[in-house]
Amino acid sequence: MSHARTSPAFAAVAVVALGVVGCTQQTDGTPIETTAPISQAASNDPGMPQVANPKNLEAVSDPCQLLTADQLAQLGTGGKPTHRPSAWGEDTCTWGAKTDGLRVNLAPSTTLNRGLTSVLRTVHKTAPDEVIDGYPMVxxxxxxxxxxxxxxxxxxxxxxxxxDRGDSDRPEHQDTCAVAKQVASMVLSNLPAKN
Structure with a gap:
């Protein structure tokens, strides 16, 4: 079954608005394993949580280098990635943009210095939902x-x-939030530590 795909321009606007799409898949209630608790910053701002082992997102200038060819094959997406600038001037990367299957868009934000504050406000939450490999996530x-x-x-x-699962009928693509968390874990594993 086909559905209308989001245009790249709309996707860029959604990222800018810090209200990128969420998941509709229901989980079975099984808790996601986490490796470290979220600790709050000195200001006690849940939008700017401290992380025990910070990663240097600025160290990789090309976000398309944040997933390897093997990881993309494991995810079932790939092709030539496309670059677009974000509204705040940083490069973004999309894999699978020219396919009807799984599409992944990655947008780093290292210049706004707002942490999760804007997204928490946008989605009306007061704290991160959980952690992935020790890193707070919303x-x-x-x-x-x-x-x-x-x-x-x-x-x-x-x-x-x-x-975005597109028209993919692969069972592992149906829970797009699980896929997003898997991708996040891969990206985190490819980032160097921040000293």
């Missing part, structure tokens, strides 16, 4: 075929991921 509001998440790599730097 899921944005749900839409039918996609899931958007924001992950803190430091108290000020974040990256957003938007996963």
């Amino acid at each position: 899921t944005s509001q749900p839409l039918t075929y996609s899931c958007g998440i924001y992950v803190s790599t430091t108290s000020e730097d974040v990256f957003s991921l938007n996963v």
